[in-house]
Amino acid sequence: MPDLLIELFSEEIPARMQPRAREDLKKLMTDGLVEAGLTYGHAEAFSTPRRLVLAIEGLTAESPTLREERRGPRADAPAQAIEGFLRSTGLSRDQLEEREEKKGAMLYAVIERPGRKAPEIVAEVLERTIRAFPWPKAMRWSTGSLRWVRPLHSILCLLTTDAGAEVVPLEVDGIAAGATTRGHRFMAPDAFTVSSFEDYAAKLKAAKVILDPAEREAAIWHEATTQAFAQGCELVEDKGLLTEIAGLVEWPVVLMGGIGEAFLGLPAEVLQTSMKEHQKFFSVRNPKTGRIEKFVTVANRETVDHGATILAGNLKVLSARLSDARFFWENDLRTVKSVGLEGMGAGLSDVTFHNKLGSVADKIARIAALAREIAPLVGAGPDLAAEAARVVKSDLRSEMVGEFPELQGIMGGYYARAEGLPEAVAEACKSHYQPLGPSDEVPAEAVGMAVALADKIDTLAGFWAIDEKPTGSKDPFALRRAALGVIRIAVENGLRFGLAGIAERAIARARPGAPAPAAQRSDMVVAEQVAALHEQHLAETAADAPEGSGAEVAASLLAFFHDRLKVHLRDQGIRHDVIDACLAMPGNDDLALLVKRAEALAAFLATDDGVNLLQGFKRANNILTQAEEKDGVEYSFGADPKFAEDDSERALFAALDAGEAAIAPAMAAENFPAAMAAMAALRAPIDAFFEAVQINTDNQIVRRNRLNLLSRIRTICLQVADLTRLEG
């Protein structure tokens, strides 16, 4: 069986696009070949900056002949019917067969599709693949109309058997497939012919090209760690950077250099970010000092001077870059020293957060007010939380964050410490942005939690206030992420607070036209306070409130939180009806409580006792509801053991007494597992009761008493969650 080798040779393919392109090439080709009737043993795709390659082993040499039989109308059917059948089969009358059947002679079309040779199929599928390749961005070049990621120069397409290699005849926009390729752009630029995948990979290596990106990554990593180790240092791991670099070189040559003494005082994050973003350097740490002191760069060639010129050039560029970084760092420190971190952020009043929600400074004032409100609920000092809120975004105006936006928060922490602000404030600069994604940590310190919650709740409240909610796949302000952040901060830290009131007040503050929260600072003079109050009054009377009262908008926001919570808990394996049963309970704006309840209920329902108790509850509830509807009364009070006729009935009274005694304190302590364990003890008496007695007896006194007894079951069970919402 032949092996297939395809190489699409082009100008430099962006590194970030290569992994996906390998997958796409493999999938489009193998799907197309299989669809056309071929099968294969194994397929693997490779890439270098200049080539996208697919190797398929054990491809069948041709597709099977397909025979299709179709039954048509009777042989003596009207001409019209026969013509229709001929049209649909593409045959003529004399090509049809007649077969005798019970109903008489029937017409049959036997259509034979002969198998096709592999080269023909490969050519067809490859051309289609090239023309429809899903590059994130593709381009035309010269006079052609073909689109590829960068100009495509040659196509190598070879079928290899024991008998030899055969070029698959194929031409795409004037590029004819052949059996030749080229080596490294500088070290081995000549063309050469190959005869199989093994021959190709070996000749490429001789021509200074490592085909397999995994092999390049491994070689870079091994050499870089070895060189760092030899100097008593360690490489800072960065898998994303490693993959990117492997996509930029065909023949990696690892070079290590030192960072100038003048720059070693820069924060480690600054060195790492500058070297990675601008130069694609790895950082090398000296474990003795804990500092980043060296770097590793990966060149794409060997040189007679063993990389000396290349390293010298890279060092020069690095010095220029780090001079810039040091300039920013020193300027920022000077600013903080003279006007403080809060002063550094003064210009945020000129930066628009959203045209209906004011400037970033406006937002900060709202966050400070909100953080003050939330602080006592999370164990933080209100003044400290408000102080932190006023400075956590100041670094957005620093020169360093202007250059490296990804250092936001991190620089704020450095500048806060330089100013001598409390450590909790410095910590909050970074942590108030967290969690940045599903795998990121949540803030662990109280001040950070308060500000993080305030920031996210204000963002959500603001966009709810101006009715800019996420719809479908559109969520331009990342509001889903903000809501999930609030949920995770509350749940993972076990923070207990009701969201509804906080949200309502946050919405009122964020509404266009709302008065700016008074900056609660001791140096504010009384006259200013009076003026602020006056303005607030004017604003309140003048504000044209958007549709819906504050409470309605807050309810809509709370519903959004509940939706996000459902998604979050579903990912953790908790059924949606379990969440609904908990959402129906009072206090459902307390997210941590909600989750605690849902987790306990899910665990309970995973036990036999839980499942059976649920059945018992449902049976009791159904009988009771039907009786209440029929009688038009509510059986909710007054079950008396003296009317009990059966032992099981008396036992149930006793069990309910014991259960209520155990459940009440457990519920008061929000100990849901204990409450549910006590409920589980009711399962046997309830089952036995239903087994032994008939509820709807003729004796009305006994019947009423039993219905009231069922009501006690319902009341107890509904204490933990609204079990009527559970399925099954």
Next chain:
Amino acid sequence: MAATHGVPRSFQEVILRLQGYWASKGCAVLQPYDMEVGAGTFHPATTLRSLGTRPWAAAYVQPSRRPTDGRYGENPNRMQHYYQYQVLIKPSPPDLQALYLGSLEAIGIDTALHDIRFVEDDWESPTLGAWGLGWEVWCDGMEVSQFTYFQQVGGHDCHPVSGELTYGLERLAMYVLGIDHVMEMPFNDPAAPIPLSYGDIFRQTEQEYSRWNFDQADTAMLLKHFEDAEAECDRILTAEPEDAAGRRIVMAHPAYDQCIKASHLFNLLDARGVISVTERQAYIGRVRALAKRCADAFVTTEAGGGVTG
């Protein structure tokens, strides 16, 4: 007489070698456009000539002005006035990468000793309504050129596609000459009877323009000029294509001059800090609208391939 091999000794030798190299490769070596532009791309030899079907090959130095980059001549590599070297070939030849690498050899960069890399960098000019795909070219980790295949200019699809090369001349020459501060770079031969450094020629002008750009330029006047340029561009393009004598003369280039003016005036206003974040987009949109109309007009002309015979 500039040597043609070895390492150049001055800024002007780098330029002369590039001129010689691209002339030898068949480019028309043009002179700078006589207006203030932000980049070599604005020269009509690139912007307009990348449109339409007629083949084109041009190379030129273009003085470029970016008022916000002024640093009073103190920054080692940032200035409000600098030079770009620009090459535009339409249709892009299949060996454009090799031709480009040849130009690096011509200015003394030995590709056997250096690490030359093509790193993804897509180009977009919101003011020109233009974009293309290509790379920034790295030499030992330093960006030395932009390499772009134009896909769209002035809102028109480019057919055929032009290949554009842009060299930041000061940075490239500093690298080749081993100079750390641009003002210390020899402009002419250091052995000449009167050796002149880049600073001898430009330090004072950098100071003067930095002060004017940042502190002194009359913003009310600039704003008025912006609106005048916009109005004149519109008027020129709205005029009847036939003149008084009945000749069909579409004034694409005079209109485009007004577009260039508007673009530079916007840059000056930006440097004066009088354009807010939200206004910025609106101004860029106004310049782009002019660029698009100029492109629309150019493709109806003979040079734009819109008139045959």
